[in-house]
Amino acid sequence: MQIQVNTDHNIPGGERLVSYVTGDLETRLSRFGGWVTRVEVHLSEDGSGKPEDKKCVIEARPGGKQPLAVTHHATIVDDAYAGAAHKLGTVLSSRYDRAHDHKGSDSIRHMPAPEEPEPV
Secondary structure: OEEEEEEOOOOOOOHHHHHHHHHHHHHHOHHHOOOEEEEEEEEEEOOOOOOOOEEEEEEEEEOOOOOEEEEEEEOOHHHHHHHHHHHHHHHHHHHHHHHHOEOOEOOHHHOOOOOOOOOO
C-alpha cells in the first residue's frame, strides 16, 4: 500500500508528521493490505477564520473500485487527522465486508453443485 501525505503552506509538514501519519495508517489499514492500493492524505487550513479551520481529507483507492474520500474539520491538525482516519476505517470496513462477505456466508454461486442420486 502506497501512502502519500500532502500539506498546504499553512501546515508545517515535516518528516515527523509524515512518518506519524504513514505509520498510523499502515496500522489502521493493515486488514485491507492487498485490497487498498494507495492512500492520499491532504492536510490544509481553510483560512475562513472559523475555530474549526483545519481540514484533513483522506482518499483511499481500493483495487478495482472507485476511490473514496472522507473529510474531517477540527481546531488542530491532530484532531482533523484522527477524525478523518476514523471515518476512513469505518467506510473501508463497510465496503470491504460488503464486497467479501455476503450476509455472513458464501454466495450460492460459490457453493459446490449437489451430487446426482444414483439410478435404481
